[in-house]
Amino acid sequence: xxxxxxxxxxxxxxxxxxxxxxxxxxxxxxxxxxxxxxxxxxxxxxxxxxxxxxxxxxxxxxxx
Numbered sequence: 001x002x003x004x005x006x007x008x009x010x011x012x013x014x015x016x017x018x019x020x021x022x023x024x025x026x027x028x029x030x031x032x033x034x035x036x037x038x039x040x041x042x043x044x045x046x047x048x049x050x051x052x053x054x055x056x057x058x059x060x061x062x063x064x
Contacts, residue, residue, distance in 0.1 A: 036059055
């Protein structure tokens with residue numbers, strides 16, 4: 001069952017319930033996600049001049 005809260009950090013892939021990730025939060029301002037927050041899979045990321053897209057094979061695409 002999928003919950004609305006992500007269990008994994010989308011930058012480093014670590015468990016988010018273990019504690020805060022201030023370094024990851026600061027880096028996410030400039031970087032796209034690298035891991036799926038739902039299943040911890042490494043995502044295929046494409047960075048473009050106008051934004052980015054990240055694709056998880058299980059949960060689909062995110063854009064920013």
